[in-house]
Amino acid sequence: MTRLLHVVGAQVSPVPGDPDATLDKLAHDARTIRAAFPKAQLYLFPELYLSGEHPFRHPVRVDGVRHRIPGPLTERLGEIARRARRWLCPGSIYEAAGRKTYNTALLFAPDGTLVTTYRKLFPWMPWEVSDPGERPPPVVDIPRVGRAGMMICYDGWFPEVPRSLALQGAEVILHPTLTSTPDREEELVLARANAIANQCFVLNVNASLQVGGGRSIGVDPEGRVLFEGGDGEELFSEVLDLDRVRTVRERGTRGLNRLLWQLEEHGPAAVRPKVARGRRPR
Numbered sequence: 001m002t003r004l005l006h007v008v009g010a011q012v013s014p015v016p017g018d019p020d021a022t023l024d025k026l027a028h029d030a031r032t033i034r035a036a037f038p039k040a041q042l043y044l045f046p047e048l049y050l051s052g053e054h055p056f057r058h059p060v061r062v063d064g065v066r067h068r069i070p071g072p073l074t075e076r077l078g079e080i081a082r083r084a085r086r087w088l089c090p091g092s093i094y095e096a097a098g099r100k101t102y103n104t105a106l107l108f109a110p111d112g113t114l115v116t117t118y119r120k121l122f123p124w125m126p127w128e129v130s131d132p133g134e135r136p137p138p139v140v141d142i143p144r145v146g147r148a149g150m151m152i153c154y155d156g157w158f159p160e161v162p163r164s165l166a167l168q169g170a171e172v173i174l175h176p177t178l179t180s181t182p183d184r185e186e187e188l189v190l191a192r193a194n195a196i197a198n199q200c201f202v203l204n205v206n207a208s209l210q211v212g213g214g215r216s217i218g219v220d221p222e223g224r225v226l227f228e229g230g231d232g233e234e235l236f237s238e239v240l241d242l243d244r245v246r247t248v249r250e251r252g253t254r255g256l257n258r259l260l261w262q263l264e265e266h267g268p269a270a271v272r273p274k275v276a277r278g279r280r281p282r
Contacts, residue, residue, distance in 0.1 A: 006237070105150050180212050184213045200245050
């Protein structure tokens with residue numbers, strides 16, 4: 001049986017300065033998506049959408065938008081997922097963990113359960129105020145469909161992050177993003193490169209103007225662009241054939257390049273380089 005995952009990416013912007021109204025907007029958008037795309041299985045929103053602010057505006061103040069996980073916000077988001085009966089990645093939020101603040105992505109199951117969280121490994125230094133995460137990015141099994149991995153925005157500039165997801169079996173990478181700067185052009189290239197190098201789908205959903213710069217992108221396992229947005233609010237609907245990932249990994253990109261197979265079979269020196277005794281890599 002073909003393994004299909006119908007995803008809707010929401011390129012949206014928050015209600016400026018109003019996290020509560022932004023949460024209401026997310027709930028409204030989830031109802032809109034449910035009505036417009038009744039077969040869609042997973043909804044994906046941008047990074048830090050629920051903060052209600054441009055997070056790189058100076059001075060950055062996160063005290064009023066830091067949340068405990070689990071907590072009231074995750075309970076409300078779980079209820080939105082449960083009412084829609086769909087998988088929900090509401091982007092990321094500022095997580096309060098003692099004295100630290102993490103940029104943390106969330107994924108809810110259709111029954112409202114918070115299935116996994118992911119603390120961004122590579123905050124955008126020096127502008128982003130969150131602390132780096134300490135755990136590898138997670139991969140989640142979507143029953144009877146396949147495996148989805150998560151990373152956040154600037155993580156995509158570090159090839160180790162999507163590669164670690166691919167080595168865990170991720171067939172699609174959910175990549176909530178918030179970019180308003182000119183390097184969005186490079187991020188479009190990186191989205192294609194990460195999909196090609198790891199032979200999986202990459203769904204990079206950015207916020208729209210004025211908070212983000214839009215231009216969300218979806219890429220297939222051979223680097224072909226499935227969608228690329230403009231700069232305004234848009235919904236992107238795409239049905240992903242996850243069996244395509246298996247085919248590309250087994251037969252190679254364009255029937256030629258079996259990257260992950262070769263890495264696993266013949267690449268230990270590349271992924272685990274030896275260091276001469278008494279010396280450290282510079």
